[in-house]
Amino acid sequence: MNALLDVRGLNAWYGESHVLHGVDMQIREGETVTLLGRNGVGKTTTLRTIMGIIRQRKGTLRFNDQDMMPVPLHKTARHGLGFVPEERGIFASLSVIENLMLPPQIAKNGMTVDEIFELFPNLHERRNSPGTKLSGGEQQMLAIARILRTGVRMLLLDEPTEGLAPVIVQRIGDVLIRLKQRGITVLLVEQNFRFASRVADRFYLMDHGHIQSEFPVAQLGERMDELHKVLGV
Amino acid sequence: MNTVFGVPLPALLGQLLIGLINGSFYALLSLGLAIIFGLLRMINFAHGAQYMLGAFTAYLLLHFAGIGYWPALILTPIIVGVFGAVIERLFLQRLYGLDPLYGLLFTFGLALMLEGIFRYYYGASGQPYATPPSLAGGTNLGFMFLPNYRGWVVVASLLVCIGTWLLIEKTKLGAYLRAATENSTLVQAFGVNVPILLTLTYGLGVALAAFAGVLAAPIYQVSPLMGSNIIIVVFAVVVVGGMGSILGAIVTGYVLGITEGLTKVFYPEASNTVIFVIMAIVLLVRPAGLFGRE
Numbered sequence: 027m028n029a030l031l032d033v034r035g036l037n038a039w040y041g042e043s044h045v046l047h048g049v050d051m052q053i054r055e056g057e058t059v060t061l062l063g064r065n066g067v068g069k070t071t072t073l074r075t076i077m078g079i080i081r082q083r084k085g086t087l088r089f090n091d092q093d094m095m096p097v098p099l100h101k102t103a104r105h106g107l108g109f110v111p112e113e114r115g116i117f118a119s120l121s122v123i124e125n126l127m128l129p130p131q132i133a134k135n136g137m138t139v140d141e142i143f144e145l146f147p148n149l150h151e152r153r154n155s156p157g158t159k160l161s162g163g164e165q166q167m168l169a170i171a172r173i174l175r176t177g178v179r180m181l182l183l184d185e186p187t188e189g190l191a192p193v194i195v196q197r198i199g200d201v202l203i204r205l206k207q208r209g210i211t212v213l214l215v216e217q218n219f220r221f222a223s224r225v226a227d228r229f230y231l232m233d234h235g236h237i238q239s240e241f242p243v244a245q246l247g248e249r250m251d252e253l254h255k256v257l258g259v
Numbered sequence: 260m261n262t263v264f265g266v267p268l269p270a271l272l273g274q275l276l277i278g279l280i281n282g283s284f285y286a287l288l289s290l291g292l293a294i295i296f297g298l299l300r301m302i303n304f305a306h307g308a309q310y311m312l313g314a315f316t317a318y319l320l321l322h323f324a325g326i327g328y329w330p331a332l333i334l335t336p337i338i339v340g341v342f343g344a345v346i347e348r349l350f351l352q353r354l355y356g357l358d359p360l361y362g363l364l365f366t367f368g369l370a371l372m373l374e375g376i377f378r379y380y381y382g383a384s385g386q387p388y389a390t391p392p393s394l395a396g397g398t399n400l401g402f403m404f405l406p407n408y409r410g411w412v413v414v415a416s417l418l419v420c421i422g423t424w425l426l427i428e429k430t431k432l433g434a435y436l437r438a439a440t441e442n443s444t445l446v447q448a449f450g451v452n453v454p455i456l457l458t459l460t461y462g463l464g465v466a467l468a469a470f471a472g473v474l475a476a477p478i479y480q481v482s483p484l485m486g487s488n489i490i491i492v493v494f495a496v497v498v499v500g501g502m503g504s505i506l507g508a509i510v511t512g513y514v515l516g517i518t519e520g521l522t523k524v525f526y527p528e529a530s531n532t533v534i535f536v537i538m539a540i541v542l543l544v545r546p547a548g549l550f551g552r553e
């Protein structure tokens with residue numbers, strides 16, 4: 027079966043500075059894949075380049091058998107790709123419900139607002155308060171929920187558990203498992219690999235702007251030494 | 260005779276009305292500037308010229324097509340707004356991402372060109388534009404005489420300001436605009452066509468200026484310099500309200516117009532400078548403006 031997301035030899039630059047040096051990854055429909063790596067190796071850059079936010083890029087980037095390189099940023103979402111940034115991107119001048127309803131619907135199979143409020147009751151309680159009055163965990167849930175409403179096929183999720191309490195991390199894990207049951211493909215950037223091992227099928231380990239190795243979740247135990255060395259933890 | 264602090268009441272109310280009228284124009288113009296600045300991050304130096312263009316378009320519609328005030332009040336903002344949208348597409352879009360100085364210089368040049376063209380054909384003196392017959396005359400309010408047209412200017416500007424505010428605060432389009440003002444890249448990644456949003460926003464800001472220009476035509480004369488006379492004060496209003504704050508622009512516009520009117524009663528010598536003095540104080544105490552985010 028062809029990969030849903032097919033990335034080959036992806037390079038990216040910020041002005042003069044060359045950050046991605048030939049990233050390769052193939053992700054099949056329905057998989058949850060975690061991208062691991064030390065701070066500053068280019069994980070966020072990889073997601074932003076796949077999404078089309080970073081335009082200084084070279085290489086092959088195919089999604090659902092379509093060449094994404096010429097697609098302008100505002101048309102990328104229509105192909106079924108959704109992006110949740112590291113800083114969550116909750117808009118301060120929009121209420122919770124306005125934040126939730128902001129991204130245009132791209133497919134009919136997205137979560138309904140009722141389903142979202144059932145999954146995240148806190149959001150329902152606070153639907154009329156400004157988006158940034160939410161706690162960090164609630165903001166993360168809102169950031170994920172608003173993308174799920176649109177009916178994406180694949181979610182690019184950047185460090186969703188960063189700075190959150192263990193209970194909230196658990197909730198976010200529950201949500202990712204629900205997504206997997208719905209058949210949504212996820213590329214997750216995560217430092218917390220205990221959390222990642224709960225949801226991921228596969229791992230990519232990134233170093234200095236390229237993929238250093240790849241392994242299934244079953245090998246996580248035997249790879250611990252390598253991981254500790256590369257991740258410096 | 261009734262007096263307030265030694266000033267006869269009719270004189271006070273008269274100046275209050277003049278202040279309110281000026282405030283109506285300040286509010287409309289600073290609202291357009293604030294919307295444009297909020298999303299495009301560009302100071303539209305052509306705003307005064309676009310206000311003048313609104314007044315002249317109404318004047319030209321009347322003299323060359325026989326189109327009167329009421330249709331012109333609708334047509335002019337559309338015509339001038341489309342002109343603004345074309346300018347944005349052809350020129351401003353090339354300047355995003357560059358130093359904001361380029362946008363400032365471009366719009367400044369545009370203002371000089373527009374003024375130059377109308378000066379060439381009409382000279383520096385003003386052309387009269389008649390008050391629409393339906394609003395001629397005035398109403399005796401008992402305590403003062405209110406020219407009907409001036410009452411209409413206040414009502415029309417309030418309606419348009421409130422309407423624009425509702426558009427921005429209560430509609431989906433407004434939500435896109437507010438969100439894109441905060442983080443346009445993310446809004447674009449959500450699938451919103453931000454380039455079109457920028458064009459619409461600039462067109463809307465320019466249309467507001469043109470609407471103010473048509474409203475102004477029967478009160479002030481239609482003159483090539485009418486824009487540069489008012490725009491300096493409007494920039495001060497925007498600075499006091501807080502760059503990019505929609506509500507700030509509206510409220511500050513009216514409040515400063517009235518303040519200016521009252522100053523004329525109590526300390527006439529300062530009436531031309533009071534707004535700039537307030538601006539200086541606000542810049543010292545609250546540089547982000549009264550309604551701006553720190």
Ligand SMILES: Nc1ncnc2c1ncn2[C@@H]1O[C@H](COP(=O)(O)OP(=O)(O)OP(=O)(O)O)[C@@H](O)[C@H]1O
Nearest residue numbers: 040043045063064065066067068069070071072112
């Ligand atoms: N806007 C930018 N301009 C220039 N360089 C940048 C920019 N953003 C990131 N970089 C550089 O690119 C490299 C990769 O950054 P990136 O944010 O992708 O790393 P990361 O793996 O996501 O790190 P972290 O774990 O800290 O989030 C870093 O060296 C960083 O300094």
Ligand SMILES: [Mg+2]
Nearest residue numbers: 069070071112
């Ligand atoms: Mg990162």
